[in-house]
Amino acid sequence: MKTLVWVEHDNASLADATLAAVTAAGKLGEVHLLVAGSGCRAVADQAAKIAGVGKVHIADDEAYANALAENVAPLVAQLMDHHDAFVAPATTTGKNIAPRVAALLDVMQISDILSVEGDKTFTRPIYAGNAIATVESSDPKLVITVRGTAFDKADADGGSAEIEEVSGPTDAGLSSFVSEEIAESDRPELTSAKVIVSGGRALKDSETFEQVITPLADKLGAGIGASRAAVDAGYVPNDYQVGQTGKIVAPEVYIAIGISGAIQHLAGMKDSKTIIAINKDEDAPIFQVADVGLVADLFKAVPELTEKL
Amino acid sequence: MKILVPVKRVIDYNVKPRVKADGSGVDLANVKMSMNPFDEIAVEEAIRLKEAGKAEEIIAVSIGPAKAQETLRTALAMGADRAILVETDDAVEPLAVAKILKAIAAEEEPGLVMLGKQAIDDDSNQTGQMLAALMGRPQGTFANTVEVDGDSVTVKREVDGGLQTVKLTLPAIVTTDLRLNEPRYASLPNIMKAKKKPLETKSPADYGVDTALRLTTTNVSEPPVRQAGEKVEDVDALVAKIKALGIA
Numbered sequence: 001m002k003t004l005v006w007v008e009h010d011n012a013s014l015a016d017a018t019l020a021a022v023t024a025a026g027k028l029g030e031v032h033l034l035v036a037g038s039g040c041r042a043v044a045d046q047a048a049k050i051a052g053v054g055k056v057h058i059a060d061d062e063a064y065a066n067a068l069a070e071n072v073a074p075l076v077a078q079l080m081d082h083h084d085a086f087v088a089p090a091t092t093t094g095k096n097i098a099p100r101v102a103a104l105l106d107v108m109q110i111s112d113i114l115s116v117e118g119d120k121t122f123t124r125p126i127y128a129g130n131a132i133a134t135v136e137s138s139d140p141k142l143v144i145t146v147r148g149t150a151f152d153k154a155d156a157d158g159g160s161a162e163i164e165e166v167s168g169p170t171d172a173g174l175s176s177f178v179s180e181e182i183a184e185s186d187r188p189e190l191t192s193a194k195v196i197v198s199g200g201r202a203l204k205d206s207e208t209f210e211q212v213i214t215p216l217a218d219k220l221g222a223g224i225g226a227s228r229a230a231v232d233a234g235y236v237p238n239d240y241q242v243g244q245t246g247k248i249v250a251p252e253v254y255i256a257i258g259i260s261g262a263i264q265h266l267a268g269m270k271d272s273k274t275i276i277a278i279n280k281d282e283d284a285p286i287f288q289v290a291d292v293g294l295v296a297d298l299f300k301a302v303p304e305l306t307e308k309l
Numbered sequence: 310m311k312i313l314v315p316v317k318r319v320i321d322y323n324v325k326p327r328v329k330a331d332g333s334g335v336d337l338a339n340v341k342m343s344m345n346p347f348d349e350i351a352v353e354e355a356i357r358l359k360e361a362g363k364a365e366e367i368i369a370v371s372i373g374p375a376k377a378q379e380t381l382r383t384a385l386a387m388g389a390d391r392a393i394l395v396e397t398d399d400a401v402e403p404l405a406v407a408k409i410l411k412a413i414a415a416e417e418e419p420g421l422v423m424l425g426k427q428a429i430d431d432d433s434n435q436t437g438q439m440l441a442a443l444m445g446r447p448q449g450t451f452a453n454t455v456e457v458d459g460d461s462v463t464v465k466r467e468v469d470g471g472l473q474t475v476k477l478t479l480p481a482i483v484t485t486d487l488r489l490n491e492p493r494y495a496s497l498p499n500i501m502k503a504k505k506k507p508l509e510t511k512s513p514a515d516y517g518v519d520t521a522l523r524l525t526t527t528n529v530s531e532p533p534v535r536q537a538g539e540k541v542e543d544v545d546a547l548v549a550k551i552k553a554l555g556i557a
Contacts, residue, residue, distance in 0.1 A: 092467070097438075099442070127432070132531070174477065180471070180474070191469075231487075232487065239471050245347075275535075288535075289535045290538055293539070293541070
């Protein structure tokens with residue numbers, strides 16, 4: 001089987017999320033990558049170095065600069081004439097593009113796979129991860145998105161794949177990119193952080209969130225996450241949200257502070273290696289999944305913890 | 310402009326799903342069902358656009374069993390003008406749903422199709438994008454803000470790194486994210502009024518769509534259960550635990 005993997009990037013460097021998708025694709029067969037962008041040669045060079053990659057397709061066009069689904073999906077659909085499976089990381093970019101590709105190919109996408117069980121059989125979470133479904137596709141081609149936390153990352157070095165230029169339909173004339181507000185931060189990205197400190201509604205407001213959570217995260221070199229309640233209340237921006245419909249994370253250590261543990265939040269973090277919870281409500285559901293729990297007033301306990309570490 | 314709002318009847322978001330012992334699926338007998346929360350946000354946004362004079366009519370659509378009528382009545386009580394139930398007792402996958410919606414859109418010619426980014430039962434996150442592809446129209450997924458202006462809609466999208474704004478030519482498909490709005494509750498008088506609003510019943514065959522499943526679910530199982538660990542007495546004990554993990 002020949003797979004085509006969507007390379008996630010910002011036209012300058014390749015995003016980590018790609019590497020787990022490469023591993024998943026490798027379980028199906030030969031791995032080809034697609035770098036679609038504008039002035040994205042450096043990304044293709046990086047992609048060619050990923051271990052286990054057979055070929056890198058580069059499609060360099062102004063119309064692909066922001067990965068608008070209207071423009072890139074027809075390109076992918078065309079390349080699928082020569083591939084059997086399209087594999088994308090389950091990032092917001094992958095989730096935006098892959099179903100559009102699937103519909104163009106008239107196949108049912110398999111979203112957010114956790115494992116590859118056979119040529120056409122996969123497991124995937126449903127009901128916020130409260131159930132795991134095993135599904136088998138009867139379509140002639142596969143379109144898959146991959147949950148990054150479920151697969152090891154492919155080695156970013158060691159490969160020397162050939163880079164081939166491809167072209168396809170360009171600007172569909174349906175949509176245009178206007179602007180982007182991307183948070184600049186020195187912190188580790190949530191989906192690849194080793195440690196995450198996450199705050200909930202109990203943090204009161206954005207100043208308090210910052211005062212309580214940030215120093216601890218700084219001390220641990222951690223990424224910062226939040227529950228939906230904290231994001232909805234405006235304490236932190238949307239890209240902090242961990243949960244069923246936000247980011248799915250699985251760090252070495254996840255520290256949940258003032259988070260009660262709704263099933264939608266647990267769906268996003270319960271595969272973390274160690275979960276630590278600080279909450280003043282000893283019956284909070286978060287304690288049912290936490291390896292280490294501290295029942296305490298977070299406004300006293302967290303500053304003390306930060307100081308003593 | 311008309312707005313088409315597809316809504317799905319799903320397990321209520323407060324209910325913890327139970328996997329059936331025989332591995333055939335999740336037990337939905339006697340379980341509270343509600344409108345998919347993301348679709349509620351879509352209904353709300355459509356109503357706000359109508360209130361702002363940007364839309365004239367809101368048509369709610371649901372594809373599912375007879376009981377999905379209740380979900381449509383909820384949409385009508387919130388403020389949708391009429392409803393279409395495409396009745397089927399079979400499971401319908403996003404691709405087939407998108408095909409049915411495409412056929413309805415061809416009849417109704419909406420300027421916007423507004424729907425939830427994903428349903429909280431199958432967590433597919435596909436229908437809006439598929440519909441956009443089938444209609445050959447633009448998509449604004451994971452919408453945080455929607456502004457309709459003349460023949461275009463500007464959508465601020467929630468993306469992994471933050472927010473991205475795109476401008477789409479109408480007609481367009483918009484899928485909603487959590488921060489777009491806070492849906493209203495239907496008032497009692499509006500619930501009464503909703504009972505008199507038109508609700509048409511159709512079948513997938515009326516739209517010439519084959520809903521045969523492309524994916525076969527061979528098993529549904531419980532995820533590995535995480536055991537609760539221990540509670541520590543004080544911060545000092547927690548410090549010791551964290552140090553033992555080698556991260557500080």
